[in-house]
Amino acid sequence: MSPAIVMGIETSCDETGVGIVQGTELLADAVASSIEEHARFGGVVPEVASRAHLEAMTPTIHRALADARLTLGDVDAIAVTAGPGLMGALLVGVAAAKGYAFSLDVPVFGVNHLAAHVAVDRLEHGPLPQPAVALLVSGGHSSILRVDDITHDVTALGATIDDAAGEAFDKVARLLGLPFPGGPQIDLLAKGGRADAINFPRGLTAAHDLQNHRHDFSFSGLKTSVARWVQSRQREGIEVPIADVAASFQEAVIDVLSRKAVQACRDEGIEHLVVGGGVAANSRLRAELAARCSDHGIMLRVPRPALCTDNGAMVAALGAALADSGKSASELSFTTSSGLPVTQVVVNQMRFGQHGG
Numbered sequence: 001m002s003p004a005i006v007m008g009i010e011t012s013c014d015e016t017g018v019g020i021v022q023g024t025e026l027l028a029d030a031v032a033s034s035i036e037e038h039a040r041f042g043g044v045v046p047e048v049a050s051r052a053h054l055e056a057m058t059p060t061i062h063r064a065l066a067d068a069r070l071t072l073g074d075v076d077a078i079a080v081t082a083g084p085g086l087m088g089a090l091l092v093g094v095a096a097a098k099g100y101a102f103s104l105d106v107p108v109f110g111v112n113h114l115a116a117h118v119a120v121d122r123l124e125h126g127p128l129p130q131p132a133v134a135l136l137v138s139g140g141h142s143s144i145l146r147v148d149d150i151t152h153d154v155t156a157l158g159a160t161i162d163d164a165a166g167e168a169f170d171k172v173a174r175l176l177g178l179p180f181p182g183g184p185q186i187d188l189l190a191k192g193g194r195a196d197a198i199n200f201p202r203g204l205t206a207a208h209d210l211q212n213h214r215h216d217f218s219f220s221g222l223k224t225s226v227a228r229w230v231q232s233r234q235r236e237g238i239e240v241p242i243a244d245v246a247a248s249f250q251e252a253v254i255d256v257l258s259r260k261a262v263q264a265c266r267d268e269g270i271e272h273l274v275v276g277g278g279v280a281a282n283s284r285l286r287a288e289l290a291a292r293c294s295d296h297g298i299m300l301r302v303p304r305p306a307l308c309t310d311n312g313a314m315v316a317a318l319g320a321a322l323a324d325s326g327k328s329a330s331e332l333s334f335t336t337s338s339g340l341p342v343t344q345v346v347v348n349q350m351r352f353g354q355h356g357g
């Protein structure tokens, strides 16, 4: 029997994503972003995002189906981000997913957006190795996970105690007068700067921090340190070398992320590292992880940059893993959860024996 065709719907933030996956094969990945509507506010405005999802939902579903040369009748199951994310935005995707699932009489999986950021690598490199360590670095989250099975067994080894890595990129970019979202801007600007120009702090890497926060991150002190450095130059009327600031800031983030991810693999005795989330698109992070993993005999898997930021393919990829491993779907009454913990892969899962659609 061929694997199920799964349609994935993503609306947790500002991207309306619809992906279609069969097994580990990506059949379509349609994304409509409202990022330009938020740019002038310097961050995502929840009400604007919700309205944009509402307008983009049906056209994006049709576009994905057309790209995959399929019709709704071909869809065997639906997966949708149930959390974490912006409540109003999540509700649009979940309402659409439930409507399609009910009318098509197919099962629906309400899934975890963060687990989907990790599962998306199935589309690039095939089924995930088990166990694996996952470095999850996105706009709202930064965690190190132990993934024994992405469909039901995810353990948090550590997380940020303040800002997420992507959030730090966005805040420092704003400070440097760069447009939102700042990560890609800093990545680009840093290529023309010196990474060793300024020695910015590496959060939670001192010996005493490694005892209590071995696999945790902190980027708030770094952000403040960059702000102080820039403001002191501005006060003295000295031109701020923004490429050097960008490169040195980026280096501090990447140094900590890569060092701690490799340390977690070594502590857990795991030889596979999977990286996901928007910051995984960062060119310097990708290069540094490749070098450090190679030094320590760790097999590194990072999906292509377009799959790292939010999209529907990642939700479909996780949905396909769930469907293919026979996991039960969510009850149709399932709810969204803006703070869904990464350890809960599927919400309101039916007990076996109940009808899945």
Ligand SMILES: Nc1ncnc2c1ncn2[C@@H]1O[C@H](COP(=O)(O)OP(=O)(O)OP(=O)(O)O)[C@@H](O)[C@H]1O
Pocket: 012, 013, 084, 085, 113, 117, 137, 138, 139, 140, 141, 165, 166, 167, 169, 170, 181, 182, 183, 184, 187, 277, 278, 279, 280, 281, 282, 283, 308, 309, 310
């Ligand atoms: N090349 C890059 N370098 C660094 N950061 C990047 C790059 N590309 C994107 N980012 C950052 O990734 C973040 C967006 O990632 P993502 O779409 O996964 O976040 P999110 O969905 O908003 O948050 P979450 O997944 O935690 O809910 C932004 O903070 C953005 O600046």
Ligand SMILES: [Mg+2]
Pocket: 113, 117, 138, 139, 277, 278, 309, 310
């Ligand atoms: Mg995300």
